[in-house]
Amino acid sequence: MKDLTEGMDVSAGAMPARRGSTRALISVGVVLVLAGCWEAVKALFDIPIYKLPHIHQIFAEFFHESADGQWMLGILLENAAVTAGEAAIGFLFGGIAGFGLALAFSRSSLIERGLLPYVIASQTVPILAIAPMVVVWLGTSWVSKAVIATYLTFFPVTIHVLRGLKSVDPDAVALLESYAATPAQIFFKLRLPACLPYLFTALRVSATASVIGAIVGELPVGSQSGMGVVIINAAQYYNWRPVNLWGAILISALIGIAFYAVVALMERFIVSWKPRTEGEATA
Amino acid sequence: MSFAVEVDGVSKLYGSGQGLVRALVDASLRIAPGEFISLIGPSGCGKSTLLRLIADLASPSRGTIRVNGKSPREARLAREFGMVFQSPVLYEWRTVLRNVLLPLEVMGVPAAEARDKARAMLNLVGLSAFENHHPWQLSGGMQQRVAIARALVFHPPLLMMDEPFGALDELTRERLNNELLNLWQEQEKSTVLFVTHSIQEAVFLSSHVVVMSPRPGRIERIVDIDLPRPRTAEMRSQPRFFELVSAVRQALREDGSEEAAHGG
Numbered sequence: 001m002k003d004l005t006e007g008m009d010v011s012a013g014a015m016p017a018r019r020g021s022t023r024a025l026i027s028v029g030v031v032l033v034l035a036g037c038w039e040a041v042k043a044l045f046d047i048p049i050y051k052l053p054h055i056h057q058i059f060a061e062f063f064h065e066s067a068d069g070q071w072m073l074g075i076l077l078e079n080a081a082v083t084a085g086e087a088a089i090g091f092l093f094g095g096i097a098g099f100g101l102a103l104a105f106s107r108s109s110l111i112e113r114g115l116l117p118y119v120i121a122s123q124t125v126p127i128l129a130i131a132p133m134v135v136v137w138l139g140t141s142w143v144s145k146a147v148i149a150t151y152l153t154f155f156p157v158t159i160h161v162l163r164g165l166k167s168v169d170p171d172a173v174a175l176l177e178s179y180a181a182t183p184a185q186i187f188f189k190l191r192l193p194a195c196l197p198y199l200f201t202a203l204r205v206s207a208t209a210s211v212i213g214a215i216v217g218e219l220p221v222g223s224q225s226g227m228g229v230v231i232i233n234a235a236q237y238y239n240w241r242p243v244n245l246w247g248a249i250l251i252s253a254l255i256g257i258a259f260y261a262v263v264a265l266m267e268r269f270i271v272s273w274k275p276r277t278e279g280e281a282t283a
Numbered sequence: 284m285s286f287a288v289e290v291d292g293v294s295k296l297y298g299s300g301q302g303l304v305r306a307l308v309d310a311s312l313r314i315a316p317g318e319f320i321s322l323i324g325p326s327g328c329g330k331s332t333l334l335r336l337i338a339d340l341a342s343p344s345r346g347t348i349r350v351n352g353k354s355p356r357e358a359r360l361a362r363e364f365g366m367v368f369q370s371p372v373l374y375e376w377r378t379v380l381r382n383v384l385l386p387l388e389v390m391g392v393p394a395a396e397a398r399d400k401a402r403a404m405l406n407l408v409g410l411s412a413f414e415n416h417h418p419w420q421l422s423g424g425m426q427q428r429v430a431i432a433r434a435l436v437f438h439p440p441l442l443m444m445d446e447p448f449g450a451l452d453e454l455t456r457e458r459l460n461n462e463l464l465n466l467w468q469e470q471e472k473s474t475v476l477f478v479t480h481s482i483q484e485a486v487f488l489s490s491h492v493v494v495m496s497p498r499p500g501r502i503e504r505i506v507d508i509d510l511p512r513p514r515t516a517e518m519r520s521q522p523r524f525f526e527l528v529s530a531v532r533q534a535l536r537e538d539g540s541e542e543a544a545h546g547g
Contacts, residue, residue, distance in 0.1 A: 174366065196376070
């Protein structure tokens with residue numbers, strides 16, 4: 001009898017908070033297990049520091065003072081801010097451009113048939129090959145990096161939003177037409193809200209891609225700052241100080257995770273009507 | 284006398300050559316204002332096609348349609364149609380109340396007035412308690428009641444229903460039949476065009492049942508339903524109800540044998 005009431009207590013009300021803390025526990029657990037594996041493998045196979053440093057060495061590196069007396073973490077964060085800014089601008093313009101293309105494609109199958117193959121082809125070209133040319137054309141300022149971030153951002157948005165716009169129930173359109181709705185009303189009351197879940201699926205992908213784009217844009221010679229520059233330098237001096245590169249990788253990953261989290265948070269507020277399913281990833 | 288709907292020699296063809304589909308051939312029909320007309324027949328008989336032609340969701344290949352003396356397009360632009368489809372077609376990002384508000388928003392009704400009307404309508408279909416729910420939180424029958432509230436909230440002179448209860452179980456369907464008639468009898472009676480494949484439903488609801496047959500889709504016969512109004516659930520078990528159901532079934536079967544003769 002006692003067991004039964006306890007079980008019911010869990011099913012009512014107590015569940016969401018419990019689920020949230022369980023998820024946090026799992027996240028922390030995964031990090032701990034991975035760290036454990038890292039150190040275990042290192043100890044087991046006697047891997048030298050230049051191949052795989054200790055985890056505590058990487059964190060210690062953040063507080064290592066550079067030649068001009070600044071903590072490495074400060075230098076990393078300054079560069080991370082530069083990269084994040086470029087990625088954010090690229091993400092914004094990529095989102096707008098991707099959405100515009102999807103709209104154009106959904107309006108006219110002629111435009112879709114004519115242009116879509118080139119849009120797809122544009123994504124098959126290795127970004128590493130294009131980046132140096134963009135930098136040559138546009139200079140080494142933030143503009144060229146943002147353009148490369150845009151280039152990686154717009155494609156998922158175009159593909160997903162196009163699918164969202166096409167998924168609109170014809171009867172839902174017929175309904176609005178039976179009210180003599182204007183094309184603008186059909187767009188704002190039906191097509192736009194209907195494609196929002198698709199847009200956010202794309203933005204989750206694009207959020208991390210835009211950070212990659214900005215970093216790749218910083219790799220060519222001539223760039224002064226950003227995580228790409230840090231990574232190139234750290235790679236050059238890897239044998240001398242391997243923890244530098246690992247620290248740079250960690251910070252770069254955190255930018256991507258932060259971008260993803262912002263998008264996921266926006267989605268939760270904007271697409272709030274959707275039933276939240278078990279499998280759905282939440283940052 | 285002026286008619287709510289006049290259909291005169293209307294045909295609708297799709298495709299061409301070998302792939303030509305004669306969805307509807309030479310249909311003629313006159314509906315007086317305030318009548319409840321059911322279109323019944325097997326799939327492919329053109330009943331939904333006829334509804335969509337009248338609602339200006341498609342245009343006829345031949346023939347003319349007049350709605351209250353206007354062309355279907357003029358009638359649509361004058362907002363004379365309330366539409367209910369087989370699936371509720373609720374906008375899932377809108378709450379129940381805001382779904383019912385949708386036509387009023389499109390038509391530019393002031394917000395406060397629109398809200399009062401939508402709430403009154405939700406009260407009539409018994410869903411006041413659910414106005415802030417989202418569609419996915421409602422059962423299929425409740426969703427279709429929201430769709431009916433949305434169709435009636437602006438008092439359209441012509442209510443078009445395309446198999447609205449086709450996806451519901453028998454018990455829910457009978458209950459919604461009663462509710463629909465109550466709604467229709469309470470309000471100033473609009474003209475209703477109701478597509479169905481249920482004989483009982485057609486007989487229970489209608490003043491006339493239009494029996495249609497497939498390949499090519501055409502109007503076969505019109506059965507007048509002389510059950511008195513207001514109709515009550517008890518009438519479903521009265522002899523006259525069964526006679527009329529048999530008459531409609533007979534009309535449908537005649538089409539079937541004819542089709543077999545043509546096809547054989």
